[in-house]
Amino acid sequence: MLTTPAPKPQTDTTKPVFRRALLKISGEGFCPPGGFGIHARELSAVAGEIDSVARLGVELAVVVGGGNLIRGASFSRELGIHLATADYMGMLGTVINALALQEALEALGHVTRVQSALTISRVCEPFIRRRCLTHMLKGRIVILAAGTGNPHVTTDSCAALRAAELQAEVLLKATKVDGVYDSDPARNAAARLLGDLTYDAVIDQRLRVMDVSAVDVCQQHKVPIIVFNLFRAGTMRRIFLGEPIGTRVGFP
Numbered sequence: 001m002l003t004t005p006a007p008k009p010q011t012d013t014t015k016p017v018f019r020r021a022l023l024k025i026s027g028e029g030f031c032p033p034g035g036f037g038i039h040a041r042e043l044s045a046v047a048g049e050i051d052s053v054a055r056l057g058v059e060l061a062v063v064v065g066g067g068n069l070i071r072g073a074s075f076s077r078e079l080g081i082h083l084a085t086a087d088y089m090g091m092l093g094t095v096i097n098a099l100a101l102q103e104a105l106e107a108l109g110h111v112t113r114v115q116s117a118l119t120i121s122r123v124c125e126p127f128i129r130r131r132c133l134t135h136m137l138k139g140r141i142v143i144l145a146a147g148t149g150n151p152h153v154t155t156d157s158c159a160a161l162r163a164a165e166l167q168a169e170v171l172l173k174a175t176k177v178d179g180v181y182d183s184d185p186a187r188n189a190a191a192r193l194l195g196d197l198t199y200d201a202v203i204d205q206r207l208r209v210m211d212v213s214a215v216d217v218c219q220q221h222k223v224p225i226i227v228f229n230l231f232r233a234g235t236m237r238r239i240f241l242g243e244p245i246g247t248r249v250g251f252p
């Protein structure tokens with residue numbers, strides 16, 4: 001909260017393998033599996049994971065999804081409203097998640113900023129690349145809300161675009177499973193976790209890493225991707241300490 005100064009996070013002197021990263025947290029990170037809304041336990045777990053990485057001195061921008069509140073495509077179908085309208089509603093959902101995450105991170109002593117691709121000047125800054133970079137260089141965690149600001153795409157595309165323009169050394173895609181599998185692990189107990197992949201393999205085999213267009217942007221701009229399990233405590237920090245965890249795409 002802004003009113004009470006939070007304790008300053010203690011710096012962890014371990015050297016991270018990535019100095020600047022773009023983290024994509026899906027809306028599902030804010031609620032129990034299959035749930036809806038924002039839940040205290042999940043919110044504080046997500047903030048704790050981000051905290052453990054920020055303490056390493058990593059410059060962090062976090063793109064938040066909104067699937068725990070509204071997914072444009074299904075909302076549009078169910079309510080019979082125009083897809084673009086439903087998508088704007090979905091983008092507003094990501095702003096709600098961003099504000100919750102901001103509070104949770106500030107309670108841990110971090111200085112944060114929320115930047116939105118849709119202008120909502122009373123609650124957050126607009127996304128401005130240079131300003132975002134300045135915040136990151138000053139050690140502030142920047143939470144990027146409202147996706148790209150355009151309907152018909154998802155926050156995965158936003159994550160890829162922002163990773164490229166902010167020159168992130170890696171895009172971390174947090175999921176509820178350990179990485180990318182050769183088939184759906186929820187339906188097939190024999191599904192195999194895939195380790196290192198090329199961008200071409202992901203695109204050609206339509207592996208469910210991120211939207212194909214997002215992977216394409218990462219390939220063009222040489223941003224490697226790591227897909228990992230957000231719900232395994234400590235995983236994010238281990239990734240920044242160089243452990244080959246999850247599925248890694250586009251690493252040499």
Ligand code: UDP
Nearest residue numbers: 027065066067071072087090147148154155
């Ligand atoms: N959305 C959009 N444009 C964007 C990002 C998001 O229209 O650039 C909308 C879209 O309706 C999407 C919703 O916001 O379904 C929530 O985002 P997303 O599905 O990516 O959230 P996640 O699955 O990561 O929780």
